Structures are given as structure tokens and as C-alpha cells.
Amino acid sequence: MKSIIFFLFIALPFSVLAQSNYYPGYILTNNGDTLKGFINYHEWTKSPHSIDFKVKKDDKTEQKFSPQTIKAFQITGFENYTSYTGFVSNGKTAILNLSKGVDTGKTADTVFLRQLVTGRYLTLFYESDDVKTRYFISEPNEAPVELNYYEYINEASELTKSAIYKGQLILYVNKFRSANDKLVQKIEQISYDQEDLKNIVNDINESKSIGSKGLSKRFFAGIGINYNTTESSNTLLKSGKQISTSVFPQISAGIDIFGNPNIQQLIFRAELSFSYIDPKFAVKQVNGFAYGPFSFNQYTGTLTPQLILNVFNKDRIKIYVDAGLGLNLSGYSNSKLIIEEIPYTLNSFWVNLPVQAGIVFNKKMEIYFTFNGYAAYTGYDFFYVRNRTAAAGVKFLFGK
Numbered sequence: 001m002k003s004i005i006f007f008l009f010i011a012l013p014f015s016v017l018a019q020s021n022y023y024p025g026y027i028l029t030n031n032g033d034t035l036k037g038f039i040n041y042h043e044w045t046k047s048p049h050s051i052d053f054k055v056k057k058d059d060k061t062e063q064k065f066s067p068q069t070i071k072a073f074q075i076t077g078f079e080n081y082t083s084y085t086g087f088v089s090n091g092k093t094a095i096l097n098l099s100k101g102v103d104t105g106k107t108a109d110t111v112f113l114r115q116l117v118t119g120r121y122l123t124l125f126y127e128s129d130d131v132k133t134r135y136f137i138s139e140p141n142e143a144p145v146e147l148n149y150y151e152y153i154n155e156a157s158e159l160t161k162s163a164i165y166k167g168q169l170i171l172y173v174n175k176f177r178s179a180n181d182k183l184v185q186k187i188e189q190i191s192y193d194q195e196d197l198k199n200i201v202n203d204i205n206e207s208k209s210i211g212s213k214g215l216s217k218r219f220f221a222g223i224g225i226n227y228n229t230t231e232s233s234n235t236l237l238k239s240g241k242q243i244s245t246s247v248f249p250q251i252s253a254g255i256d257i258f259g260n261p262n263i264q265q266l267i268f269r270a271e272l273s274f275s276y277i278d279p280k281f282a283v284k285q286v287n288g289f290a291y292g293p294f295s296f297n298q299y300t301g302t303l304t305p306q307l308i309l310n311v312f313n314k315d316r317i318k319i320y321v322d323a324g325l326g327l328n329l330s331g332y333s334n335s336k337l338i339i340e341e342i343p344y345t346l347n348s349f350w351v352n353l354p355v356q357a358g359i360v361f362n363k364k365m366e367i368y369f370t371f372n373g374y375a376a377y378t379g380y381d382f383f384y385v386r387n388r389t390a391a392a393g394v395k396f397l398f399g400k
Contacts, residue, residue: 021263021313022057027065028072041075043260047112047127048081067110078262080115082125084136084144093132093151093192095159102152102162113144117198119205121176124197135165135197137172149192165192172204216261217399222252224368224393230279231374232294234383244279250391256308264363267308269322275300277387278334296335296346303327304354318360326352330377337385346385350377366395 022038029035040052040062051073052062065073067083074080088111091103113125113136125136125144136144147165154160169187173180183203190196230244254271258264280295306324328350337344352375358368369392376386 023075025075027053027070029070039075043263043265045259046129067112081112084113085110091150099152102150117201119207121205122201124201169200176204217255217257219255219398220395222393222395224250224391226250226275226389226391228277229388232281232385242281244281246277248276250275265310265313269306269308271304273302294337296337297333298330300328300330316362320358322356324354326354347377347379350375364397368393
């Protein structure tokens with residue numbers, strides 16, 4: 001089971017890169033021409049270094065364009081990118097990679113900037129690579145400039161933040177929204193964060209958001225059937241394995257979070273479910289000792305964070321695989337887990353490793369199949385009780 005989950009997580013990025021998702025769009029060439037066609041649209045958690053373009057969706061070959069070869073491109077209804085040539089900051093902001101002393105170094109580069117919001121006065125852009133995430137801003141008909149932000153370790157070995165971007169934004173407030181003290185105070189409180197910056201730029205523009213959507217979510221609820229196999233063994237008594245099976249319903253609810261709600265290829269899911277089993281084991285004579293009988297009722301609430309990959313990803317139908325971590329909290333009743341008059345305890349908290357596959361129809365209904373390998377919830381070296389579960393069911397999706 002562990003090897004299966006490891007393989008799924010290793011395979012995820014390669015599967016994402018291998019898929020093609022051509023959406024209508026256009027390219028603005030360096031000589032000012034507009035080429036209409038289809039652009040291969042990916043999750044792009046990092047800014048793309050190049051894009052694939054087809055004049056017709058069913059063309060066998062594609063053209064590749066970089067920020068050096070085009071001015072801009074748009075995926076119609078979803079995202080706008082513009083090419084930027086200039087300096088980008090080098091100072092890392094990941095906590096484990098901070099420099100000793102502020103790193104204000106810059107590198108000349110040509111990159112794609114994704115438009116986040118635009119309006120009367122300002123347009124906000126996003127760019128990310130292996131070094132850091134950066135935000136740029138521009139006035140109409142002006143080149144974008146980076147909003148500068150640095151984190152570093154000072155001489156006293158303390159984490160220090162240099163929020164130069166706040167001063168830059170205040171200058172725009174003074175230019176376009178003069179004497180707006182409330183807006184200046186709001187800027188003093190914001191973080192170098194996409195949502196905070198979008199809100200501020202929209203306030204300066206006196207407009208609502210105009211641009212691509214960012215992080216989004218949906219909720220779901222489901223019901224299914226669990227086929228559970230409970231196995232027990234006592235190696236001290238050399239009892240061999242005893243197995244009890246049960247079939248009971250399961251209910252669930254949760255939230256899906258999209259890195260890119262337009263593509264919905266990689267999804268983080270947090271799911272809360274409730275299940276029940278009532279295994280029963282008969283008396284077994286082992287070397288003159290009575291092993292059993294024992295039985296119990298187990299009521300389990302499970303929180304499962306998981307990562308979903310849509311291996312087939314169309315609006316009307318999606319086929320996915322997913323892997324996660326099941327965090328189980330169980331209560332017990334009617335317990336008769338006594339062997340040779342010695343009571344045995346079942347753990348309240350235990351962990352399993354589920355894998356799942358499913359089909360989503362029209363972004364509204366999902367049919368799923370789940371398998372959990374054996375997971376024990378006893379703490380003895382010589383005796384165990386453990387569950388294995390196969391499940392199937394349906395989930396109803398609310399939102400995106």
C-alpha cells in the first residue's frame with residue numbers, strides 16, 4: 001500500500017505535464033499581429049517559460065512561443081499574460097533559504113507575467129519561479145515595475161522583513177487617490193500576498209476585480225457502502241488469523257481547493273467521513289487455551305487530507321486518481337475483547353493510507369471507489385486487530 005501511494009505522488013507531476021488542454025485564445029506577436037487559435041492551458045503553479053499554440057485544435061503539430069518571441073497571449077475567458085523584459089529580484093523569501101543580510105540583487109530576464117487585476121489606474125501582475133514569487137504593477141501604457149519585498153536574517157540572527165512595496169503603493173495612492181488616509185492605513189496592514197494586493201489595487205482603481213480567478217473551492221457531500229474486513233491474530237498463542245466481514249453505509253462531507261479553478265487538474269481535498277463496523281469472532285481453542293469469543297462495535301470519524309489528479313480532464317467528464325492520509329478517531333461499545341480473562345484495549349486514534357479513483361460528471365456528481373489496506377488499532381506486539389476496507393459511493397459537488 002505504501003509503495004502504491006509513493007508511486008502516485010511521484011507520478012503526479014509527470015502526468016500533469018503529459019496532458020494537453022487546448023483552450024481558445026490568441027497570441028500577440030512582436031510585430032503587432034494577432035494569431036487566433038488554441039493554447040495548451042496548464043495549472044502553471046510556476047510561470048510558464050513557453051506555451052504551445054495550434055491554429056486549429058485538431059492540428060497534429062503545435063508551435064512553441066516564449067516571452068522573447070511574443071508580446072502577450074490570452075486564454076479566452078480565463079487568463080491574460082504579457083511579456084516583460086527587465087530586472088527581477090533575486091532575494092529568496094522561503095524561510096529555509098533566507099540570506100544573511102538583505103539580498104537586493106537583480107537579474108535581467110524576459111518572463112511571462114500573469115495579469116491578476118486591472119482597472120482605471122493600475123494593473124497588477126504575478127510571476128513565480130524557483131527563486132521566489134514576485135508581483136509587478138503598471139500604469140496604463142507603462143512598463144510593469146516589481147513591487148519589492150525582501151526577507152533576510154539580520155546581524156542579530158533575527159528574521160527581518162523589508163516591505164518596500166507598501167511605500168510604492170502609497171505613492172500610487174497619493175497620485176491617483178490623494179488625501180485618502182484610510183487607504184494608506186490599509187496598505188500599512190497588508191501582506192505580500194495575492195489577495196491583499198489585489199484588494200488594494202482594486203481600491204486604488206475604485207473598481208471590482210477584473211482579471212483571472214485565483215484560488216477557489218467547492219463543497220461536497222456523499223454516501224457510500226463500505227465492505228470491511230476485520231482481521232485478528234495472537235502470535236503468542238499461535239492462534240492463526242481470524243476474519244470477520246461487514247457491510248455498512250458511510251457518509252462524508254468536505255471541501256475541494258483548486259490551485260487553478262479553470263483547469264481543475266490538481267485538487268486538494270479535505271474530507272470528513274463517518275463509518276461503523278461490528279466484527280464478531282468465535283471461540284477458538286489453541287493448545288488448550290480458549291481464544292475468544294470477542295466482538296465490538298466501532299464508530300469511526302475520519303479526516304482525510306488528500307491530493308487528486310484528474311488524469312482525464314474535460315468539462316463534462318473527469319477521471320481521477322487520488323491518495324491521502326486517513327486520520328481516524330474511533331469509539332467502541334459492546335466490547336467483549338477478552339482472552340483468557342485478560343481485557344485487551346483498542347486504540348481510539350489510528351492511521352490508514354487510502355487510495356481512490358473516480359469519475360466526475362458535469363462537475364456536479366462523482367462516483368468513487370476507495371481502497372484502504374490493513375491498518376491496526378491495537379498497541380500490542382503479539383496481538384492485533386486491524387481493518388481493511390473497500391468502498392464505493394457517490395458524492396454531490398456544490399460550487400465550481
